[in-house]
Amino acid sequence: MEPDSDHAKPGLTSAQLKNLRQLRVVVCHPDDADGQQLIQQLRRIGCHVQAFWPPLPQLPELTEVVFLAVRPDSISMSFDWFGGDEGPTIIAVVNYENPTIVETVLRVGAKATLPSPVRSFGLLSVLVVARQVHSDLKQQKRQLRKLGGKVLGVRRVEEAKNILMRSRGISETVAYNLLRDQAMSKRLSVEEVALAIVSANEIMSIGKQ
Amino acid sequence: MANKDPVRVGVLYSKTGATSTIGKSQLQGTLLAVDEINEAGGLDGRELVPVSYDAQSNPSTYARLAERLIVEDKVNVIFGCYMSSSRKAVLPLIEKWNKLLFYPTLYEGFEFSNNIIYTGAAPNQNSVQLAEFMTANFGARVYLVGSDYIYPYESNRIMGELVTQRQNSAIVAERYVALDATEQDFEPIIEEIRNLRPDFIFSTVVGDSTACLYRAYAQAGFNPKTMPIASLTTSEAEVSQMGSAGTGHFTSAPYFQSIQSVANLRCLDGLRRRAGEDCVPNLCWEAAYFQTHIFANAFRQTGTDSLPQLIPNILGSEYDAPQGRIRIDPNNHHTCLYPRLGVVNSKGQFTIVREASRPVYPDPYMVTHSMGDWAAELSSLEL
Numbered sequence: 001m002e003p004d005s006d007h008a009k010p011g012l013t014s015a016q017l018k019n020l021r022q023l024r025v026v027v028c029h030p031d032d033a034d035g036q037q038l039i040q041q042l043r044r045i046g047c048h049v050q051a052f053w054p055p056l057p058q059l060p061e062l063t064e065v066v067f068l069a070v071r072p073d074s075i076s077m078s079f080d081w082f083g084g085d086e087g088p089t090i091i092a093v094v095n096y097e098n099p100t101i102v103e104t105v106l107r108v109g110a111k112a113t114l115p116s117p118v119r120s121f122g123l124l125s126v127l128v129v130a131r132q133v134h135s136d137l138k139q140q141k142r143q144l145r146k147l148g149g150k151v152l153g154v155r156r157v158e159e160a161k162n163i164l165m166r167s168r169g170i171s172e173t174v175a176y177n178l179l180r181d182q183a184m185s186k187r188l189s190v191e192e193v194a195l196a197i198v199s200a201n202e203i204m205s206i207g208k209q
Numbered sequence: 210m211a212n213k214d215p216v217r218v219g220v221l222y223s224k225t226g227a228t229s230t231i232g233k234s235q236l237q238g239t240l241l242a243v244d245e246i247n248e249a250g251g252l253d254g255r256e257l258v259p260v261s262y263d264a265q266s267n268p269s270t271y272a273r274l275a276e277r278l279i280v281e282d283k284v285n286v287i288f289g290c291y292m293s294s295s296r297k298a299v300l301p302l303i304e305k306w307n308k309l310l311f312y313p314t315l316y317e318g319f320e321f322s323n324n325i326i327y328t329g330a331a332p333n334q335n336s337v338q339l340a341e342f343m344t345a346n347f348g349a350r351v352y353l354v355g356s357d358y359i360y361p362y363e364s365n366r367i368m369g370e371l372v373t374q375r376q377n378s379a380i381v382a383e384r385y386v387a388l389d390a391t392e393q394d395f396e397p398i399i400e401e402i403r404n405l406r407p408d409f410i411f412s413t414v415v416g417d418s419t420a421c422l423y424r425a426y427a428q429a430g431f432n433p434k435t436m437p438i439a440s441l442t443t444s445e446a447e448v449s450q451m452g453s454a455g456t457g458h459f460t461s462a463p464y465f466q467s468i469q470s471v472a473n474l475r476c477l478d479g480l481r482r483r484a485g486e487d488c489v490p491n492l493c494w495e496a497a498y499f500q501t502h503i504f505a506n507a508f509r510q511t512g513t514d515s516l517p518q519l520i521p522n523i524l525g526s527e528y529d530a531p532q533g534r535i536r537i538d539p540n541n542h543h544t545c546l547y548p549r550l551g552v553v554n555s556k557g558q559f560t561i562v563r564e565a566s567r568p569v570y571p572d573p574y575m576v577t578h579s580m581g582d583w584a585a586e587l588s589s590l591e592l
Contacts (some may be wrong), residue, residue, distance in 0.1 A: 013370060017576045044321055044541050045574045120321045124574070 016128045016135070021046040023131075024062050028055035029069040029093055034118040038067055038093065041120040045127070055079065063088045065127065068108060070094050075104045083109025085141055089134040091126060093118065111137075153191035160194035163201045215256040216514060218504070219278035221289030221299070222497075226266025227388050227416035228291050230446045231493050235313055236261065238494035239288050241480050242501030252508045260284060266291075266416070268298035275299040279306045285514040286311065286504060288497065292415065293317065293360045300325065309516055311504060313496030315441055315462070317363035318573035324516075326503070326523060327543040328496040328535075330463055331573040332367050335441045338548040339411075339461035340371035341580045342563060343439045348408025349378035354398055354422065355413030357385040364413045364441065371578055381405040390418040395425040402436075403429065412440045419443055420451035423458065433457025437552075444491030448557050455553040463546040464495040464532040465559040473531035496544075499530035503537060535568065543571030 025047045029035035035051065042049045050060060055068060057079050066081070070092045081087045092105040095116035105113055112130035114123065157179065164175040183193045220239050223232035239259065246257050260282045262274040271290060278284050279302065287303070288311045290296040296312055303310045303324045310322075315329035343351075349372045355361025365383055372378045382401055386394050402410065414422050419442070426438060438458040445466050448455040466477065476498065480488055488494070507522035508514055524539035536545040545568035551559025 013366065013576060020574075020576055040540070041321065046572075120323075124319065 016131045023047040023064055025049050025065045025067065026059055026063045027051040027067045029053060029067060034093065034116050037118045037120065041123045045124055059088065065089045065091065065131065067091050067093055070101055070104050070108065072096060075100060085138050089130050091130050156194040156198055157190055160197040163197055213254060215258045216252050217258045217260050217282060217284050219282065219284040219287035220259045220261035221264050221271060221274055221278065221287055223266040223291065224263040228266045230417065230450060231291055234446050234489055234491055234494040235291065235497040237484050237488040238497030239501050241483060242498045244483060245479065246505045252505060253512060257505065264295065268294045271295040272298040272302060275302045279308055285309065285516065288501060290314065291493065292358065294358055307516060309519065311500040313500050314493050317360045320573065321541055325542060326500065326537060328500040329493065330546055331543055331571045333572040333575050333578060334463065334546050334548050334569050335461040336364060336367045337371065337578050337580060338550060339439055339441065340368055342550050343409045343459065344372055344375045347437065349375035350381055350408040352381050352402055352405060352407035352410045353383040354410060355385055356388050356415050361385065361413035367578055368411050371580060374580055381407045386414065386418065388416060390421060392421040392425050395422050399425050399429045407436065409436060410438045412438050413442065415442050417450065419447040423451045423454040427454040445558065446489040446491045448553055449489045455557065456555055457553060459550060459552050460559065461548065461550050462492040463548060464492045465549060465551045465561055466490045467558045467561060468531060470531065472529050476531045495531050499528050499535060503528050533568065538571055541571060541573055543573050545570055
């Protein structure tokens with residue numbers, strides 16, 4: 001028999017698992033059997049848990065995860081910490097699955113749901129997966145913003161080059177070198193110099209045509 | 210009028226199959242405690258009657274028989290299970306019928322059920338101690354070999370995390386064999402060990418193939434003084450199956466037969482009078498023994514084995530077990546135990562080389578273990 005080597009190497013435990021004992025969790029759930037089960041299991045896992053009901057308009061500082069009961073009597077709630085990418089990861093605890101409740105789950109920006117009755121089994125996986133999804137999403141959105149800025153910058157540099165080429169009758173390379181020299185001497189980025197040229201050109205063009 | 214009806218409890222271990230050696234010892238541990246309880250007047254005059262089936266080391270048989278115990282034999286409490294796969298098979302039935310399982314086996318942690326009492330060690334009560342001892346005495350280049358199921362995977366993850374906290378550490382390889390592996394199956398592993406020359410081998414091989422690994426090691430002419438096998442599951446029972454091949458290898462466990470406490474000597478004496486020399490006491494035997502007394506004491510407090518009354522009397526309860534005074538933790542249903550390290554001697558017993566002076570609290574949900582924070586708990590005896 002060939003020894004099997006398909007298993008992941010040890011020592012590569014993911015950050016989401018390793019962070020569990022530092023995790024600051026708020027449980028917004030009525031103090032019933034589900035709420036208690038939730039709090040007890042989170043404490044077994046080793047998270048720092050605070051419980052509130054009704055939900056707080058402002059969460060304690062540094063809250064990373066919120067377990068939020070989404071129930072028929074609380075569907076109209078609305079707080080600043082809902083859905084924000086930079087806010088806490090929200091996990092909805094639901095006891096109904098009708099469209100009204102599911103809509104609310106989407107509206108609060110939940111990254112996962114936990115069904116009632118809450119069992120101890122399954123909570124750890126939901127917590128870790130929701131954290132990972134939220135973290136990936138945050139990172140992707142940051143990257144998208146950065147890329148969006150970059151694309152805009154490239155377009156402006158193109159435009160600025162065209163303006164210089166037309167107004168001075170120079171080649172693309174010379175135009176770009178002009179932009180770059182200007183950026184260096186003014187300690188600005190090429191994109192910023194390009195923006196200045198494009199804006200100036202727009203102003204100079206007022207009334208033309 | 211006092212109720213004199215017997216109290217039936219389910220007993221579900223494997224008398225046959227790959228893990229039957231441990232299974233039979235767990236059965237004997239349970240039956241020894243049942244005898245003691247009945248000799249002492251039973252449960253307030255009611256006889257404790259075990260209903261026992263052979264689960265044949267097969268998870269689906271465990272599930273089928275657990276349901277039979279609950280539905281046909283009408284027991285409220287079951288003592289049983291060894292491998293995690295057997296516990297996982299029984300757990301949904303126990304929860305569905307709202308019954309109680311006492312599980313007397315070390316396992317990989319990350320479980321809690323309102324319907325289970327866990328009396329074996331969690332990884333923070335055996336793996337941490339083993340990793341510290343092995344890396345301090347032999348080095349931190351480890352070869353991992355285990356049976357192909359969940360307990361070895363998770364135990365190896367924990368061991369990997371622990372040894373890599375040391376300098377010059379390495380997981381030189383991680384290999385798995387089938388549950389029914391024979392000596393032949395270990396040949397490529399022994400060859401690889403010869404080539405890779407680790408500082409020690411961490412074995413999570415369970416059941417009858419344990420002896421095959423140790424025998425293959427001995428036949429290869431390796432020296433336990435420089436490259437020993439370390440384990441959490443190689444107990445007196447497995448050692449008794451391997452002749453002299455176990456000598457010099459290490460195991461971390463809360464119980465060894467060689468503990469010289471009054472409670473242990475009295476218990477071993479009672480066992481020999483009942484079962485003769487046929488039974489090989491080990492960590493799982495001891496857990497199976499003391500958990501039955503934990504149940505009986507809780508029953509006497511409340512007069513019933515109905516769960517809502519019984520469980521509050523189990524949680525937080527203590528017992529003078531052969532390993533020391535243990536306590537069932539009310540928060541996670543696991544047990545405060547006494548980590549020990551033993552090395553197999555020429556008599557097939559363990560010479561205890563490290564011993565906790567106080568019980569270690571169970572922490573079944575610990576992802577990242579660190580060495581050092583428990584060291585004060587262990588006293589050095591000899592090496």
